[in-house]
Amino acid sequence: MASPPPRLVMRGIRKTFGPTVALGRVDLEILPGEVHALVGENGAGKSTLMKILSGAHAPDEGEMQFDGQPYHPRNPLDARARGVGMIYQELSVAPHLTVEENIVLGMEPRKGPFIDRKAMRARALEALAHFDHPDIRPDVKAGTLSVSAQQLIEIGRSLAMGCKLLVFDEPTSSLAQKDIERLFLLIDRLKAQGISIIYISHFLEEVKRLASRLTVLRDGSVVGTRDVATTEPEEIVSLMVGRDVEDLYPRTARTTGERILAVAGLTGARNKPDGVTLDLHRGEVVGIAGLVGSGRTEFLRALFGLDPVKGGAVEVATPGTGNATPRGRWKQRIGMLSENRKEEGLALNLSIADNVTLPCLERFGSAGTLSPAKQKTATAAWIDKLGIKCQGPGQPIGALSGGNQQKAAFARLLEYDVDVLLLDEPTRGIDIAAKARIYEAINEVVTDPHRPRAVIIISSYLPELFGVCDRIAVMSQGKLTRAVPVGQLTPHDVMLVATGKAADLPEVGGRKSEIASSPNSACDLPFSDL
Amino acid sequence: NKSSTPGQLRIAVIPKGTTHIYWKSVEAGAKKAADELGVKMTFVGPQKEDDRSQQIDLVKNQALQNDAIVLAPLDAVALRDVTKEVAGKKPVVIIDSSLADSDGFIASYVATDNREGGRIAARALAESIGSKGKVAVLRYAQGSASTEQREEGFLEEIKKFPDIQVASSEQYAGATASQAQDTATNLITRLAEGGGLSVQGIFCSNQTSTYGMLQALRGKNLAGKVKFVGFDCDATFIDALKKGEMQGSVLQDPLNMGYMGVKTAVAKLKGETVQPVVDTGATLITPANLADPKIDALIKTQLP
Amino acid sequence: MRLKSILTLLGPFIALLVVYGVFGSQNPAMFTEDVVLNILTQTVIVGIAAIGMTLIIISGGIDLSVGSMIALCGTVGATMVTKDVSPVLVFMGTIAFGGFCGLINGGLSTGLKLMPFIVTLGTMQAFRGAAKVATDGTPVNLPFDVTAYKPWLGGAGIPWGVWLMLALVVLFTLVLRYTRFGRHVFAVGSNENTATLCGVHVAKTKLFVYMIGGALAGLSAVMNMAKSSQGDPTTATGMELDIIAAVVIGGASLSGGEGTVLGALIGALLMTTIRTGCVLNGIPTPWTEVITGVIIVVAVIIDRLRHRTA
Amino acid sequence: MRLKSILTLLGPFIALLVVYGVFGSQNPAMFTEDVVLNILTQTVIVGIAAIGMTLIIISGGIDLSVGSMIALCGTVGATMVTKDVSPVLVFMGTIAFGGFCGLINGGLSTGLKLMPFIVTLGTMQAFRGAAKVATDGTPVNLPFDVTAYKPWLGGAGIPWGVWLMLALVVLFTLVLRYTRFGRHVFAVGSNENTATLCGVHVAKTKLFVYMIGGALAGLSAVMNMAKSSQGDPTTATGMELDIIAAVVIGGASLSGGEGTVLGALIGALLMTTIRTGCVLNGIPTPWTEVITGVIIVVAVIIDRLRHRTA
Numbered sequence A: 001m002a003s004p005p006p007r008l009v010m011r012g013i014r015k016t017f018g019p020t021v022a023l024g025r026v027d028l029e030i031l032p033g034e035v036h037a038l039v040g041e042n043g044a045g046k047s048t049l050m051k052i053l054s055g056a057h058a059p060d061e062g063e064m065q066f067d068g069q070p071y072h073p074r075n076p077l078d079a080r081a082r083g084v085g086m087i088y089q090e091l092s093v094a095p096h097l098t099v100e101e102n103i104v105l106g107m108e109p110r111k112g113p114f115i116d117r118k119a120m121r122a123r124a125l126e127a128l129a130h131f132d133h134p135d136i137r138p139d140v141k142a143g144t145l146s147v148s149a150q151q152l153i154e155i156g157r158s159l160a161m162g163c164k165l166l167v168f169d170e171p172t173s174s175l176a177q178k179d180i181e182r183l184f185l186l187i188d189r190l191k192a193q194g195i196s197i198i199y200i201s202h203f204l205e206e207v208k209r210l211a212s213r214l215t216v217l218r219d220g221s222v223v224g225t226r227d228v229a230t231t232e233p234e235e236i237v238s239l240m241v242g243r244d245v246e247d248l249y250p251r252t253a254r255t256t257g258e259r260i261l262a263v264a265g266l267t268g269a270r271n272k273p274d275g276v277t278l279d280l281h282r283g284e285v286v287g288i289a290g291l292v293g294s295g296r297t298e299f300l301r302a303l304f305g306l307d308p309v310k311g312g313a314v315e316v317a318t319p320g321t322g323n324a325t326p327r328g329r330w331k332q333r334i335g336m337l338s339e340n341r342k343e344e345g346l347a348l349n350l351s352i353a354d355n356v357t358l359p360c361l362e363r364f365g366s367a368g369t370l371s372p373a374k375q376k377t378a379t380a381a382w383i384d385k386l387g388i389k390c391q392g393p394g395q396p397i398g399a400l401s402g403g404n405q406q407k408a409a410f411a412r413l414l415e416y417d418v419d420v421l422l423l424d425e426p427t428r429g430i431d432i433a434a435k436a437r438i439y440e441a442i443n444e445v446v447t448d449p450h451r452p453r454a455v456i457i458i459s460s461y462l463p464e465l466f467g468v469c470d471r472i473a474v475m476s477q478g479k480l481t482r483a484v485p486v487g488q489l490t491p492h493d494v495m496l497v498a499t500g501k502a503a504d505l506p507e508v509g510g511r512k513s514e515i516a517s518s519p520n521s522a523c524d525l526p527f528s529d530l
Numbered sequence B: 001n002k003s004s005t006p007g008q009l010r011i012a013v014i015p016k017g018t019t020h021i022y023w024k025s026v027e028a029g030a031k032k033a034a035d036e037l038g039v040k041m042t043f044v045g046p047q048k049e050d051d052r053s054q055q056i057d058l059v060k061n062q063a064l065q066n067d068a069i070v071l072a073p074l075d076a077v078a079l080r081d082v083t084k085e086v087a088g089k090k091p092v093v094i095i096d097s098s099l100a101d102s103d104g105f106i107a108s109y110v111a112t113d114n115r116e117g118g119r120i121a122a123r124a125l126a127e128s129i130g131s132k133g134k135v136a137v138l139r140y141a142q143g144s145a146s147t148e149q150r151e152e153g154f155l156e157e158i159k160k161f162p163d164i165q166v167a168s169s170e171q172y173a174g175a176t177a178s179q180a181q182d183t184a185t186n187l188i189t190r191l192a193e194g195g196g197l198s199v200q201g202i203f204c205s206n207q208t209s210t211y212g213m214l215q216a217l218r219g220k221n222l223a224g225k226v227k228f229v230g231f232d233c234d235a236t237f238i239d240a241l242k243k244g245e246m247q248g249s250v251l252q253d254p255l256n257m258g259y260m261g262v263k264t265a266v267a268k269l270k271g272e273t274v275q276p277v278v279d280t281g282a283t284l285i286t287p288a289n290l291a292d293p294k295i296d297a298l299i300k301t302q303l304p
Numbered sequence C, D: 001m002r003l004k005s006i007l008t009l010l011g012p013f014i015a016l017l018v019v020y021g022v023f024g025s026q027n028p029a030m031f032t033e034d035v036v037l038n039i040l041t042q043t044v045i046v047g048i049a050a051i052g053m054t055l056i057i058i059s060g061g062i063d064l065s066v067g068s069m070i071a072l073c074g075t076v077g078a079t080m081v082t083k084d085v086s087p088v089l090v091f092m093g094t095i096a097f098g099g100f101c102g103l104i105n106g107g108l109s110t111g112l113k114l115m116p117f118i119v120t121l122g123t124m125q126a127f128r129g130a131a132k133v134a135t136d137g138t139p140v141n142l143p144f145d146v147t148a149y150k151p152w153l154g155g156a157g158i159p160w161g162v163w164l165m166l167a168l169v170v171l172f173t174l175v176l177r178y179t180r181f182g183r184h185v186f187a188v189g190s191n192e193n194t195a196t197l198c199g200v201h202v203a204k205t206k207l208f209v210y211m212i213g214g215a216l217a218g219l220s221a222v223m224n225m226a227k228s229s230q231g232d233p234t235t236a237t238g239m240e241l242d243i244i245a246a247v248v249i250g251g252a253s254l255s256g257g258e259g260t261v262l263g264a265l266i267g268a269l270l271m272t273t274i275r276t277g278c279v280l281n282g283i284p285t286p287w288t289e290v291i292t293g294v295i296i297v298v299a300v301i302i303d304r305l306r307h308r309t310a
């Protein structure tokens, strides 16, 4: 290992944001031509470390060396000039510019005073040749493309400048399956060219597929660097989490009750969803698996009255009336948690109390009036129950960490006391402790002895679905399969359908998986084959 | 200028605006009177021209710390009540434009007879076009009492000439000279006929509209080809009169107005009897009388 | 009120006190009852309209047409007075007409999803023009024997308009804080998507906000009529910017979700104080403009710094 | 130019043709060379300033102070002329002074991260006041013997100012489309974070944009001076809204990232055409305002519908 001199050395990197210590003295070494994985829980500091590397943040303390030379990038352009490129976690394209302009942004080739459009086109085509994606033509506006395509533009941007070190921060989180496979091939090729790659991911299977070494970050510190080939997944997980995760998915005995929701042939305006049929009963959790872009979110939105519906029927067996508007759905005791906290889920500059009680303000006063004191009392109870870390119910919700924001968004459904909870990626972007709290809460509402509720949960993380759900259905290109009890499924079955390699889930009474029947070993799942 | 010797009388002069040369002359006249009489004079106008509401506020504020007010009301009615309120305690002299229904409470009204000014202009224009043909009026701005009186005076008097028709009087020039110039250019275009105009005479009712019209005529190379009578004074107008581009302009005597305004106010404060109406005069200047020493002196008071 | 809200108001309030103090130290007349009363009275028209604007800005909108609306409503109100309509009906009629104008703004921006900035830029000209067309450009004067409106913004003692303004500030502070509608206004301005998700009638809320804005502009117009005894189609030109500045100085954010009615009042008072102070200190009129401009920017800088440290 | 861009311009262009045609059908004088020349000439001042405003709006900013800037720069330019400064230096000096004013706006909004809306609301008053203070409120008249400026916006034939405006439209179309700076302006307005991450100097770009906006306002001021032979501190009051309306009618988005200089020119021409048409058809002045307002709103509605179907 020690033979080639390292391409990058980071020593004692420290970074604080006000009172938050994002990184406390991190050391990292990257060799030429290696793919080095960086893993760790949310908020561990992975992105922050990489932003320091790419010049987007300046470290408070610490030294960096690149190819043996001191390296202190003042800004991203500086870093690029030295050969360090980064693909950011948050999407980062300028929607009004064309694909080619996005790719060369910040380093446009020039001919005299003007941009050399020929050179720009050539560079863009060269970068895009790696993907061969049908939608991505150099002269279309980036804003008109899908999220997946936008992510590829970003990758193209970094390729276009010929870097010696490339950082990928969770690149697959918004890529379609086909593009993921192409990306992996691309990374193999880059590695062969001697380019070093730092690859951040929450998916250990990706790490295993790509990386030779991995470094685990926890709470802003490096807790270990290992060779991927010789390391057991259990060890990585325990390094990441720092504790036993046996009880991550609590599950007490559940009894399925009466039918509470019946969806028949629901079809959205753009055929997403496409003729979806699903039954939901009290006391059960139904999971919807599928790839990014398969239309799961659109299904929930159509169901909840947020998107227009072209056809199909939704029958609700709960009291209250109302048509398919969000207001009507709340009245029917159906609540929804959005996958996008910042853009849709929360009103960030309002208080926690306002956010939690927004759908049911009429309960906190009569004749249009409102008692903030009552709002706060009610909210304080949830803060207590869900363990939301905050200064109090009056604090603006934007000041909370992502996990605590998510708990508050979840509390909105509990406060309204809905019978049906529609949860879209309820644990996206939150840490493991918060996840556990939310799983616990889900388990509690469906096993309530007096009034068991029902839950539909969307997740891209299969272990989560297998851990929480009673039945799982898979969505692929807007179409939803039957919901099959988890005991009769393997993640493999699910992925086959999701990627379109199989038409449907196996019949009841088919092969029974050992892994799936014991949900508590779900942390093994990332290593199951894809 | 905040401090004043104890016992010194304090007079506030509130004009309609502060930007026109016209108001500078009023200020100069007021200052002259103040110096002669040994009183302290404050000259302060509304921040936005034509902002009645703000002028009302000004009157109130100034009444708090002055012994008398000399006011050029932006509006005949808007300023009436506040004036009445103030006039209960302190003498108020109205200058420049009239205040409605104010005989009972104001000390005096010191102004040009604007209607008469308009008539003078009409007669001058009629004479210059030989009492027959078409004329156009470019008005100043809606709601400005003094200019509306001039326009009315003009239209009344021009009716007395049976062979003169008014081709257009519905356009308002707008508040600034630049706007006036655009409106005037468009108006001229509308009235164009062959190489000249379908009208023989043009009247404008104040400084900015006259200025804008003159610039527009010059821009279209029509200056001098049409008879043009304006209102108020500007170095450009004198130049135009000399070149034959204008046939006349009606001058008020703002210096005298300011002077008489302050003088009347002080007289009232001292308990002397004052005239209820003081006419400060409207004078037609023409290429012919520019050399007249009296006219020259009048013009000099109104140029920077 | 929570500590946070109080802190938000502290910035503009301190600015107000400092400005008042500085002018007062130059001319002690500033501290007399008369001047204080003048400042209050002269704030009424902008103040009442600023309350409505606060709601509009909190909901994420803006209304550039408010000055023209005041002019148009004023001519409508004055015309009613000349037709011998009773004061109560004049008040109600003018307010209703203002609400209707607001509805046009709200309807165009909500229904057709147009940017309120440009919609109200258009209606600003249209309302102004309409006022001039309707009155032929001349102010509609109240008959001289009508005295019912005088006490609202003139006469001896504290004009009723001042009490009205204060009452409205209290009322709308309560509405924003203690009613469902109030919280919906904040929710819509803070994040429209969240509001929709939570079952808030976003379009209805916005329409209502613009209607209230218009209605308060109508009330402001009645006060203006009371002040000048006429409905003048050219009045309040450019006042929209004064009103918006008052609201923003008072801590509202033009991106929505933030703002207080009391803050807007303080902002409006600040601007009147500057003007009054400049006049009392004999500062020439153009300097007043420079000073006003600089104070607006400084007030916003202070606000910004406060936010950064908080 | 690509098809998409042409389509974006089509909406306002059709609006322009329709308005022109309607007025022309009422009064064929609209179609004469003279009137066309008038419309072009009267568009120059707004048009040149609108070019700068387009850049500012594309970059996600706004400048309410542009009218005041034109007045202030005009007085500066006219004062230089009275001091016998040569025309070239007057042009350069006024443009530089405008650029400096723009720098103040840009510096305050970029450096202190203040909303440009409120910064320029403040400087709008401050610049206007400064113009009045500097000139004592009276217009600075050019000496009668100075004829160097006349051909720019008067005299026989096509005034040079028209050519200048057209040249600037071409120049800035090229700059926006084919230079690095131009694309960075779009990038900053489209997504500031992305621009930062890609190494675009966001602050520098914005400062430069405001400077260009100011410089073009300065040029506009020289044209205004050429037109009216004076530097008038009260000129161009409210013109900022005309300028912004022109830019928005021309297809720019107030949230940044979108807009064309040619569109802004068309927007400016549209408004001049309305005004000219109304005068030529003897439509009373107040109706002109109503018509302008309605056409602004309709133009934006058309634009909106076009976007929706596209």
Ligand SMILES: Nc1ncnc2c1ncn2[C@@H]1O[C@H](COP(=O)(O)OP(=O)(O)OP(=O)(O)O)[C@@H](O)[C@H]1O
Residues within 6 Å of the ligand: A017, A020, A021, A022, A040, A041, A042, A043, A044, A045, A046, A047, A048, A049, A089, A401, A429
């Ligand atoms: N700009 C910022 N201001 C304040 N705190 C920040 C900022 N950026 C990151 N943090 C904090 O620093 C810590 C590390 O964040 P970072 O984004 O590096 O985590 P991460 O490991 O990339 O997590 P994830 O898996 O969610 O991407 C977190 O506590 C985060 O809240």
Ligand SMILES: Nc1ncnc2c1ncn2[C@@H]1O[C@H](COP(=O)(O)OP(=O)(O)OP(=O)(O)O)[C@@H](O)[C@H]1O
Residues within 6 Å of the ligand: A145, A146, A147, A148, A290, A291, A292, A293, A294, A295, A296, A297, A298, A299, A339, A425, A460
């Ligand atoms: N308004 C839109 N315009 C263009 N494409 C869109 C739009 N909305 C959604 N999409 C695309 O449609 C696809 C389906 O999105 P959707 O959010 O339903 O997927 P999902 O299965 O819920 O995936 P995720 O795991 O991201 O939630 C995505 O690829 C998205 O980029």
Ligand SMILES: [Mg+2]
Residues within 6 Å of the ligand: A046, A047, A048, A089, A169
């Ligand atoms: Mg991260």
Ligand SMILES: [Mg+2]
Residues within 6 Å of the ligand: A296, A297, A298, A339, A424
């Ligand atoms: Mg989704």
